[in-house]
Amino acid sequence: xVQLVESGGGVVQPGGSLRLSCAVxxxxxxxxxxxxxxxxxxxxxxWAAFIRHDESKKYYADSVRGRFTISRDNxxxxxxxxxxxxxxxxxxxxxCAKDRDRIRFEYWGQGTLVxxxx
Amino acid sequence: NFMLTxxxxxxxxxxxxxxxxxxxxxxxxxxxxxxxxxxxxxxxxTSVIYEDSQRPSGVPDRFSGSIDNxxxxxxxxxxxxxxxxxAEYYCQSYDSSKVWVFGGGTKLTVL
Numbered sequence: 001x002v003q004l005v006e007s008g009g010g011v012v013q014p015g016g017s018l019r020l021s022c023a024v025x026x027x028x029x030x031x032x033x034x035x036x037x038x039x040x041x042x043x044x045x046x047w048a049a050f051i052r053h054d055e056s057k058k059y060y061a062d063s064v065r066g067r068f069t070i071s072r073d074n075x076x077x078x079x080x081x082x083x084x085x086x087x088x089x090x091x092x093x094x095x096c097a098k099d100r101d102r103i104r105f106e107y108w109g110q111g112t113l114v115x116x117x118x
Numbered sequence: 119n120f121m122l123t124x125x126x127x128x129x130x131x132x133x134x135x136x137x138x139x140x141x142x143x144x145x146x147x148x149x150x151x152x153x154x155x156x157x158x159x160x161x162x163x164t165s166v167i168y169e170d171s172q173r174p175s176g177v178p179d180r181f182s183g184s185i186d187n188x189x190x191x192x193x194x195x196x197x198x199x200x201x202x203x204x205a206e207y208y209c210q211s212y213d214s215s216k217v218w219v220f221g222g223g224t225k226l227t228v229l
Binding site: 035044045046047050057059061095100102103104105106108109110111 | 150151153155157162163164165168169208210212216217218219220221222223
């Protein structure tokens, strides 16, 4: 079955950096676009970034553009999110999700918590 | 970009029917498909409706979705409510500028 497993979360100081990973199995990873979606504690879901299957296009929410970079390694079936210049408001659970038809989120990982605090 | 507005909370008794609305702020609700996700506490979201009214495999037919052009909104209806339906529900759509949008979420209480 399809599995998405995030890792790399933790506590980081404001202004710091962190790289999240999402290991994908159970599907042909290189065929599908992928997203990062985040959820601040007690808050709703917020889409953060999307990458096409071949990395030819990347899209970002205004809140993270210029600070976050989405990438992937199709040889390792892994999605990444490089987060720089982190702010306290970036504190959230970060989910990776498989795209379906650039319309919706078909499968979700279990999430990894990022806490930005001094 | 547009916004999707949902009620903060709804509640209903077991066995009854509840409807959760999702209103689009600008542009037609019919111009882009609407999806609905269920999120139980401590768990990841899962899809219950996609493309306005389609149910993923494994989702019971007690869950249905629709759109209403007159109110520019989408709705998720759950009939025969069960205590296990108690969760947060999010609507979601997208726009041509490649932005994926979520509603603020509705907490469903089954009491």
